[in-house]
Amino acid sequence: MSDGEPSYIDYEAFLDPAFSATSFANTLVLATNNPSDTPLDLSTPLSRVLFDVQEIDTHIDTLTTKSALPLLGHTKEHAESSGRILREVEGQVASLTESYKTLEKEVIERYEVAEQVRLTAERLCQTVKIGRAVARCLLLGRQLEVQMSELGGIGSAKKEDHRAMVRSANTLLSLRQLFTASKPGEEGEGIDRVNVINTLKNELVNPGERSISSRAQQVVKEFSMSSLLTPSGQSSSSTYTQAEETKSRTTSASLTLYLLSPTPANTTIDSFQPTLLLNALQDYLQTALKSSLASLARSLATLPTLDRTLLEVSARCQNIVALESLLESTKPPAHPLLQAEPKDQSNFLQPLLHALDTSSLPSYFWRSLASSLSPRVQEIMHRGGVSARTLRSNKDRVRDAIRECVNRGSQLPGAPLNKGKAIMAGNWEREAAVMVGAIIGVMGR
Numbered sequence: 226m227s228d229g230e231p232s233y234i235d236y237e238a239f240l241d242p243a244f245s246a247t248s249f250a251n252t253l254v255l256a257t258n259n260p261s262d263t264p265l266d267l268s269t270p271l272s273r274v275l276f277d278v279q280e281i282d283t284h285i286d287t288l289t290t291k292s293a294l295p296l297l298g299h300t301k302e303h304a305e306s307s308g309r310i311l312r313e314v315e316g317q318v319a320s321l322t323e324s325y326k327t328l329e330k331e332v333i334e335r336y337e338v339a340e341q342v343r344l345t346a347e348r349l350c351q352t353v354k355i356g357r358a359v360a361r362c363l364l365l366g367r368q369l370e371v372q373m374s375e376l377g378g379i380g381s382a383k384k385e386d387h388r389a390m391v392r393s394a395n396t397l398l399s400l401r402q403l404f405t406a407s408k409p410g411e412e413g414e415g416i417d418r419v420n421v422i423n424t425l426k427n428e429l430v431n432p433g434e435r436s437i438s439s440r441a442q443q444v445v446k447e448f449s450m451s452s453l454l455t456p457s458g459q460s461s462s463s464t465y466t467q468a469e470e471t472k473s474r475t476t477s478a479s480l481t482l483y484l485l486s487p488t489p490a491n492t493t494i495d496s497f498q499p500t501l502l503l504n505a506l507q508d509y510l511q512t513a514l515k516s517s518l519a520s521l522a523r524s525l526a527t528l529p530t531l532d533r534t535l536l537e538v539s540a541r542c543q544n545i546v547a548l549e550s551l552l553e554s555t556k557p558p559a560h561p562l563l564q565a566e567p568k569d570q571s572n573f574l575q576p577l578l579h580a581l582d583t584s585s586l587p588s589y590f591w592r593s594l595a596s597s598l599s600p601r602v603q604e605i606m607h608r609g610g611v612s613a614r615t616l617r618s619n620k621d622r623v624r625d626a627i628r629e630c631v632n633r634g635s636q637l638p639g640a641p642l643n644k645g646k647a648i649m650a651g652n653w654e655r656e657a658a659v660m661v662g663a664i665i666g667v668m669g670r
Contacts, residue, residue, distance in 0.1 A: 234277055250274075351415070358413045359422060362403055366425045369396045369433055376440070387444070387477040391558075393437050394484040398561050400430050438485050438501060444478035445505040446512070451543035451638045453536055468638070475548070476555055478505075479573055488562045497563055499576060506577050509548070510586070513541040514593055521594075522601040525664065526612040528619055535630040542590050542634030549574060549586040550637060587635045591656035595663035602667040617668050624665050631657040 238244060253270040289296075375389040404426060406413030416422045450468050482502035517538045524534035552574040583589040606613050616623065635653045 234280055239281075354412070355415050355419065358403055358406075358416045359419055362400060362413075362416065362422055362425060365396055365400050365403075366429050369393060369400070369429065372396060373433055373437070376437075385474075387474040390437055390441055390477050390481040391484070393433070394481045395561075397430065397434050397437070398484055400426075402562060404430075434485060437481060441478035441481040441485075442501075442505045442508075444474050445482070445509055448475050448509065448548055449540075449544050450547040451540035453540040453543065453633070453638075464639070472551055475551060479552070479555055480558055483557060483573070484560065488560070492563060494560070494563050497560070499557075499573075502573065503577060503580050506548075506552075507580065510545065510581075510590065513545060514590065514597070517541055517590075517594055518597050518601070521598060522605075525602060525616055525623075526605050528615050528623075531623070531626060535626055538594075539630050539634035542587055542631075543636065543638045545586050545590050546635060547638050552577065587653070588656055591631060591635075591653075591660055595659045598660075599663040599667055602664050606668060620665055620668060624661050627660050627664060628657045631660055 238249070250270070253273060254265065254267065257269045257273070258265045372389050372393040375386050376393065377385045377389075403413035403416065404422075406416075448471065450471055452464055479502055482505055483499040486497075486499040486501040488497065520534045520537060524531040553572050555573045557571055557573065577586075578584060581589050602616075605616060631653055635656065
């Protein structure tokens with residue numbers, strides 16, 4: 226005990242944080258009883274507990290009586306200290322409240338006003354940006370109208386200015402760049418919400434792009450430079466002028482289709498595919514192949530028309546040779562929507578050769594024509610009759626005519642006709658052999 230008086234009560238056990246009343250009661254019952262007795266005597270442990278409680282209560286009362294004055298003094302000092310602390314804290318809180326009111330008046334209210342001004346200025350800035358973008362779109366739209374009127378040609382009193390296609394394509398790309406702006410702060414952001422821009426897009430830009438693309442595709446479709454079928458009396462100067470004009474028109478059309486080809490987001494110069502240009506060129510090749518196949522199949526069944534047909538096929542292949550030369554000499558222009566400039570060594574021919582999986586357009590023409598022609602010759606031979614007998618009896622003449630057709634058609638238009646083994650062995654002997662095999666080889670089966 227704290228006052229030094231002896232006690233039989235184990236105060237340490239009661240004050241232990243791990244004290245359990247249940248365990249204490251169980252221990253007390255077992256200490257005063259035999260576990261095998263029935264019934265148990267609970268009066269003794271109960272008296273022990275009551276006595277202990279009374280003794281503890283008496284002890285608490287004694288300690289409280291002896292220590293009443295010190296406790297009251299301690300309580301009084303504690304209350305006075307709390308009062309002093311409260312007064313000091315209230316003074317500090319009042320000062321803090323006053324400072325906050327001053328801060329709210331001088332900073333927060335001014336900040337709220339400044340924030341409103343900032344938002345207003347930001348909206349005004351956005352309005353100015355959108356206004357400038359709208360003005361630029363309208364200016365480009367007017368420029369596009371003028372350029373399309375300069376194009377002239379079909380249905381117009383003006384002479385055709387094919388270079389206007391390229392100028393129009395560049396204007397369309399500038400408009401496309403504004404229409405597709407999506408990054409914050411980028412010119413053209415938000416103009417899709419302006420009605421006049423949607424009207425401009427739907428009534429001028431989209432129809433204009435379709436019209437110019439169609440015009441360029443038509444120019445590619447009509448490409449022809451071979452003079453094999455022209456009247457022999459035509460002057461060379463006229464032929465030269467027409468050839469240069471055809472080259473120039475086709476170059477403008479190719480540049481236009483290259484520029485107007487779709488450019489998905491994040492497209493680079495390495496991944497860009499000029500789909501409009503490639504589709505137009507492949508359509509041109511397929512048209513030449515289909516026309517040549519149909520006319521050759523008819524002429525092989527009626528041999529008197531074969532010479533004229535082979536001349537037409539040679540002319541088509543000469544046009545393809547001229548187209549290959551033109552594409553090889555045409556470099557891709559700078560594209561404003563691509564992330565890099567075109568490589569110095571690139572040209573329009575390489576993507577087409579890659580798409581066709583060939584190394585040469587004339588070779589592709591002859592080999593494709595031969596693979597499609599063989600079943601037609603088989604059909605003629607299976608039907609029999611006069612056509613089959615005439616074709617078989619003129620085998621040698623047909624062979625020579627086919628070889629001459631390949632030799633003649635595989636040269637640039639206007640080049641002197643080369644005959645002999647040197648030229649045939651140089652580049653086109655294999656193509657000639659493939660063509661001959663597609664016709665003569667089928668006859669011997």
